[in-house]
Amino acid sequence: MLLGHILGAHGIRGAVLVRSYTAEPEAIADYGPLEDEPGRASYVLSVEGVTAKGLICRIEGVGDRTQAEKLKGVALHVARDRLPPPEEGEYYHADLIGLSAVTEEGAALGAVISVLNYGAGDILEVRAEGAKRTALYPMTGDVVLRVDIAGGVIVLAPPEEVEAGDTPGGDEAADDA
Incomplete structure (x- = not known):
């Protein structure tokens, strides 16, 4: 480690x-x-x-x-x-890498390939099988529902995605651009 x-x-x-x-x-x-x-x-x-x-x-x-x-x-x-065992609800990054990421319904999202941290908290980087691009999921209680290291699975509730063409400020922000 x-x-x-x-x-x-x-x-x-x-x-x-x-x-x-x-x-x-x-x-x-x-x-x-x-x-x-x-x-x-x-x-x-x-x-x-x-x-x-x-x-x-x-x-x-x-x-x-x-x-x-x-x-x-x-x-x-x-x-x-x-290393000491992690406390309840804490994980070593190396233990998360390689876990299969799935939704609560069991739909495959991919595999955790990295755990990033840019200062605001941990972010899971997940790559779907055969995909070149990755998806990023914040390591928060709203998104990470369960971690089963022994079972090799992490259950995620992906946040709603912004529709293509939507802007963070709504229609007024789009009109101003």
């Missing part, structure tokens, strides 16, 4: 700047050794500070800026079994 990325070197003594994706950013070091994506390298982090750009961390064995710069872009992962 992806927990963060090394953004680059910080200072001259080997510290790195890390973007953490954990609920509490500073907790990234609490998971023990983290690995790069292929699992070939292990990193033991200690958090030294917090900036608006990310966490200032030390990595065991990295003692100068040159070594720290070589780590820019490294994705920091942890094995799924080392």
Whole structure:
């Protein structure tokens, strides 16, 4: 599971700047050794500070800026079994990806291919079988009715779609255009 990325070197003594994706950013070091994506390298982090750009961390064995710069872009992962179980109604993004999305009536909508978040909440990206385009569904109680990870299904109530040609402001907005 992806927990963060090394953004680059910080200072001259080997510290790195890390973007953490954990609920509490500073907790990234609490998971023990983290690995790069292929699992070939292990990193033991200690958090030294917090900036608006990310966490200032030390990595065991990295003692100068040159070594720290070589780590820019490294994705920091942890094995799924080392993560705490999510609380009721919460899900790890990786557990949602691949679920079959269906309506309450059982009509297939597609498969969850990604969980996006642009700051206003999670959004499920669903691709229907054989389709090139995807549909986006907000991860809200009105839209996500049930999640059955063990069964591989997520039940959605798609919001009503805007008819082609409709404008958000109604007829007056269309006349003004």
